[in-house]
Amino acid sequence: MDTSEYLPMFLAESREHLQELNLAVLKIEENPEDKEKIDEIFRVAHSMKGMSATMGFAAMAELTHKMEDVFELLRQRRGGLSRDAIDAVLACLDMLESGVQNIDEHGEERLDPKELIARLDALVHERTPEQKAAKLGGVAPDNAELVRLAAGRPVIHVLARLAEDVSMPSVRAFMAIGACSNLGDVLVALPDEDAMEQFSGEIVEAWVVDADPDALRNAVAEVEEVTSVEVDEVDVEQLMIDVADAPAEAEAEEAVAEVKAAEGEPKPAAKSGSGAAKTVRVDAERLDQLMHYMAEVVVHRTQLEALVSDADHPGLASAMQELTRSSQSLQTMVMQVRMIPVEAVFMRFPRLVRDLSGKLGKEVNLVLQGQDTELDRTVVDALGDPLVHLIRNSVDHGFEPPEERLRLGKPETGTLEVRARPTGGGIVITVKDDGRGVDPQRVAAVGVKRGLISADEAALVDVPRAIELLFSAGFSTAEKATDVSGRGVGMDAVRNRIRELGGDVIMESVTGQGTTTEIRLPLSLAITSALLVEAGESTYAVAIDRIERTVRVEDWTVRGVAGRPMLVMGEEVSPLIDAASALAGRDDHAADKPYAVLVRSQAGRTIALAVDGLLGQRELVCRSLPPEVGEDVPVAAAAVLSSGEIALVVDVDGLTREHDRAVRDDAAATNEENHGLHRTAA
Amino acid sequence: MSDSESRQLVVFALGREEYALPISHVHEIIRYTEPRFVASREEWTRGVISLRGKIIPVHDLAVRLGLEVTEREEGAGKIVIVESGTEMVGVIVDEVEEVVVLENEQIEPAPGSNDGAVNGVGKLDDRLIVLLEPAGLFGSESVAELTEA
Numbered sequence A: 001m002d003t004s005e006y007l008p009m010f011l012a013e014s015r016e017h018l019q020e021l022n023l024a025v026l027k028i029e030e031n032p033e034d035k036e037k038i039d040e041i042f043r044v045a046h047s048m049k050g051m052s053a054t055m056g057f058a059a060m061a062e063l064t065h066k067m068e069d070v071f072e073l074l075r076q077r078r079g080g081l082s083r084d085a086i087d088a089v090l091a092c093l094d095m096l097e098s099g100v101q102n103i104d105e106h107g108e109e110r111l112d113p114k115e116l117i118a119r120l121d122a123l124v125h126e127r128t129p130e131q132k133a134a135k136l137g138g139v140a141p142d143n144a145e146l147v148r149l150a151a152g153r154p155v156i157h158v159l160a161r162l163a164e165d166v167s168m169p170s171v172r173a174f175m176a177i178g179a180c181s182n183l184g185d186v187l188v189a190l191p192d193e194d195a196m197e198q199f200s201g202e203i204v205e206a207w208v209v210d211a212d213p214d215a216l217r218n219a220v221a222e223v224e225e226v227t228s229v230e231v232d233e234v235d236v237e238q239l240m241i242d243v244a245d246a247p248a249e250a251e252a253e254e255a256v257a258e259v260k261a262a263e264g265e266p267k268p269a270a271k272s273g274s275g276a277a278k279t280v281r282v283d284a285e286r287l288d289q290l291m292h293y294m295a296e297v298v299v300h301r302t303q304l305e306a307l308v309s310d311a312d313h314p315g316l317a318s319a320m321q322e323l324t325r326s327s328q329s330l331q332t333m334v335m336q337v338r339m340i341p342v343e344a345v346f347m348r349f350p351r352l353v354r355d356l357s358g359k360l361g362k363e364v365n366l367v368l369q370g371q372d373t374e375l376d377r378t379v380v381d382a383l384g385d386p387l388v389h390l391i392r393n394s395v396d397h398g399f400e401p402p403e404e405r406l407r408l409g410k411p412e413t414g415t416l417e418v419r420a421r422p423t424g425g426g427i428v429i430t431v432k433d434d435g436r437g438v439d440p441q442r443v444a445a446v447g448v449k450r451g452l453i454s455a456d457e458a459a460l461v462d463v464p465r466a467i468e469l470l471f472s473a474g475f476s477t478a479e480k481a482t483d484v485s486g487r488g489v490g491m492d493a494v495r496n497r498i499r500e501l502g503g504d505v506i507m508e509s510v511t512g513q514g515t516t517t518e519i520r521l522p523l524s525l526a527i528t529s530a531l532l533v534e535a536g537e538s539t540y541a542v543a544i545d546r547i548e549r550t551v552r553v554e555d556w557t558v559r560g561v562a563g564r565p566m567l568v569m570g571e572e573v574s575p576l577i578d579a580a581s582a583l584a585g586r587d588d589h590a591a592d593k594p595y596a597v598l599v600r601s602q603a604g605r606t607i608a609l610a611v612d613g614l615l616g617q618r619e620l621v622c623r624s625l626p627p628e629v630g631e632d633v634p635v636a637a638a639a640v641l642s643s644g645e646i647a648l649v650v651d652v653d654g655l656t657r658e659h660d661r662a663v664r665d666d667a668a669a670t671n672e673e674n675h676g677l678h679r680t681a682a
Numbered sequence B: 001m002s003d004s005e006s007r008q009l010v011v012f013a014l015g016r017e018e019y020a021l022p023i024s025h026v027h028e029i030i031r032y033t034e035p036r037f038v039a040s041r042e043e044w045t046r047g048v049i050s051l052r053g054k055i056i057p058v059h060d061l062a063v064r065l066g067l068e069v070t071e072r073e074e075g076a077g078k079i080v081i082v083e084s085g086t087e088m089v090g091v092i093v094d095e096v097e098e099v100v101v102l103e104n105e106q107i108e109p110a111p112g113s114n115d116g117a118v119n120g121v122g123k124l125d126d127r128l129i130v131l132l133e134p135a136g137l138f139g140s141e142s143v144a145e146l147t148e149a
Helices: A004-030 A035-054 A058-076 A083-106 A114-124 A129-135 A143-150 A169-183 A213-221 A236-264 A284-310 A316-337 A349-360 A377-398 A402-407 A440-449 A463-470 A491-500 A579-583 A652-681 B140-148
Strands: A155-162 A185-190 A203-209 A226-234 A339-341 A364-369 A374-376 A414-422 A426-433 A504-510 A514-522 A527-535 A538-543 A547-552 A557-561 A564-569 A572-578 A595-600 A606-611 A613-624 A635-640 A646-650 B006-014 B017-022 B026-031 B045-051 B054-060 B078-084 B087-093 B095-103 B118-124 B127-132
Touching (some): A035 A058, A058 A083, A143 A185, A143 A203, A213 A226, A377 A414, A377 A491, A491 A504, A579 A606, A595 A613, A635 B045, B078 B095, B095 B118
Parallel strands (some): A364 A414, B017 B127
Antiparallel strands (some): A557 A564, B006 B017
8 A cells, every 4th residue: 555645644643642642651650540541542552553554664563562562551550650661661752753753854764673672571571461362352372372383384374354344243254264274274363262252353363374375365365255365474583573563453444544534524523532623634834825825815905905095986995895804804714723722832841851850860840831822833833942942941950959959948849830821912931940040140150251241240240130141142051061951052042033933032030039931922923913104214014012002292292311312191201212213223312203103012111113104004924034134123024015115024122122222331331431530530 | 066067157247347156046137126225234235125025135246345336327237136055135236248158267266365255257258257156245154154153
């Protein structure tokens, strides 16, 4: 069977299954009596094995099969699996994952599971023969026994498939095995005599000696309702693998059927225990294309709107309105379709934390919250690495070893909380630990060593300044890079990645009590509702969800504070920044402009952006700027307007940062002057 | 590119001189449109244009090579869209002249180093054509990373 067309599906599902298994195994380690989880493990491992076998990935199928044997212990013994067994199973999952990766990259498994299989075998050896026999449906084609029974004669393996709608499987199985025993000596048969009566499967197998393979094939094929017969000679070594594969092959058909169903039509309600939803699996690339075309529709609609406003044709305006309305609904829909729960990344964390804390000898309790918060797929994909980095940082640098925690009067086990929650136009993901927090002195010392600050400055470093240093390029908190925290990627990389997504990272810390890092992200990336403004004869766009309001500057008071204009509106005082200069990278104070747009940064600060004119609201398709332009100015993206003109999208957070920096530079300059005066006086 | 082979080059005029880029790196040539100015670190970066919806940076070759920048007449000039790696950049030139084939023996190494922008000088009859190196010219890999570091 050509299975290549199912490969992408296989890869995607295998990865999902492996994630689920990883999580479930950790849950079982915590609570071995969780019956539901045990069932889930069996279900998932089972379909994983079937899929691998169907796709012809024998090593993965065998490995999964052996892993199932270990899981079987869960059902037989109370008190769960030993630490050894859990470790072996996790190692097994890792190997399966690298198998999936290799298949993705090279088209083949490239696995050598021998050692691991031996390790798994060793774990299940204590199992009683009766239990083993029960598992295999009444028959134990035990290798040693077969060798003994075969007594040196070549063994022929017969596998017959019955029709899917077979009416009397037990009768057909009896007939098929009977046909074999007419021609030779049947050593073992599946189903065996005891199970024959209740047999309801579709696969009949027999191990036969002293028979002609072709005669066997013909005889079994003649049995009614047998659709295919496979006959092959096996040596004992091969036999072992066949034994491992036999149950897997039985599921193969089922797995293919599932894959087929998912291809064309909605899958029957998902089998997974949590929430049986009506879902369809869609290729991610198609979603991206959908988004792309949607974006084009929006651009064309904007163009059309501009034309319609100039035209005078009865009914045109209202038709345009209808089109706008329905295309907006469509747009909302497309956005929603692209949303997936952040759980997709959160799933990686329990395993990550277990491995890291184990390696570092720390005790960490991971609390995940808000996994069902939804985000655009691209954002979720891009979130993984930055979050992993934050978690590693917490486990590696944040948490104290248990004995130190006890000495400090803290609970022995540290708590790491990863929480997602929706806010107005986006979501916030918080990574919070109750570890040692940021130590300004330690950070300052590293800062000096890295040449980021002078020794004089180091004495003045407080927590906020230390955090700023942590985010500087070229800073790594690890005094020596460990294999946990890695080298070369620091918090600046995390922040850059998040900013690329249109978000920001904010860190707060109390020395000795812990660190909280917040990642703020927009819900979706591509289409933004924006206000177009004119500044210095150029057009800029400001995202609507960042705008508090727009005002006429003449209606309010402008005051100078420390040489910088502030817009005073009753209680509210905001810095007034000239858009034309700020966005072109100049720091001009002059702001004799008729309008001000009040924008709010992620951190909740308000800035009044002085502009020449307000041009109205548009739906914009934002595209990122090439890396070599606008590096130092607060513009986040570019959008092509219906006129063909390019509008630059204002980076509100960048604007706030630029402003803060300018104010700080002013202050520093003033200090310097004072300092200078002081010296002359002395 | 092996030594025995010839190179296909797009030749264009800039001021009174002639420059060339390998044809394999020239994506297309468009009429000059005023780029949308974006303040940037490099003085030769003039801003961005939209090429069928894609935002690409536009660089002024004359400024990059340290030539005298002359005012261009309305409607004059071209933008050569150069492919470098996965990136596309627009390069402002005066006029695109022709495509020529130069044998490797007609090409000499550039006199003096020019920070990676020039990779040789071609001789064609009595013409001297400066061969530009697309990756070293504005290359995000070279210039940008050097300034980043």
